[in-house]
Amino acid sequence: ATASVIQKAVRSKLLKDLNGQHWQQVARFAGLMRRNRWRCSLGLRCWRRYNARNVVRDFLKQTAKMQGGRAILVFQQRVRYAQRLVRDWVRVRKRRMAFLRTVWEEVEAAARTEIGAKKMKRLG
Numbered sequence: 001a002t003a004s005v006i007q008k009a010v011r012s013k014l015l016k017d018l019n020g021q022h023w024q025q026v027a028r029f030a031g032l033m034r035r036n037r038w039r040c041s042l043g044l045r046c047w048r049r050y051n052a053r054n055v056v057r058d059f060l061k062q063t064a065k066m067q068g069g070r071a072i073l074v075f076q077q078r079v080r081y082a083q084r085l086v087r088d089w090v091r092v093r094k095r096r097m098a099f100l101r102t103v104w105e106e107v108e109a110a111a112r113t114e115i116g117a118k119k120m121k122r123l124g
Contacts, residue, residue: 033040063071 059075063074066074
């Protein structure tokens with residue numbers, strides 16, 4: 001209840017201070033976004049394709065100087081390196097989660113015994 005009172009007060013103050021311009025601008029922006037959502041999503045898809053094209057283009061530029069077999073070897077090495085990084089990250093994440101789980105279980109067990117002791121004290 002108090003939050004709604006505060007919100008109403010802030011809104012009315014903004015309306016008085018800005019003569020309603022702030023909320024008019026917000027409403028105008030929301031309307032424009034509603035009408036032009038497809039343009040935004042199209043722009044985002046185009047941007048993703050552009051970046052993917054740049055990655056392929058850069059790879060081809062780097063490997064153009066090399067002979068065909070050498071380019072494939074370099075690519076394979078980079079893929080293996082990336083896979084190793086991902087495997088290491090997953091392994092560390094699993095270990096971290098296991099450690100956090102054991103810590104959580106210890107804390108939870110201590111809290112359970114404390115709550116149980118309080119219940120027994122209250123009942124007995």
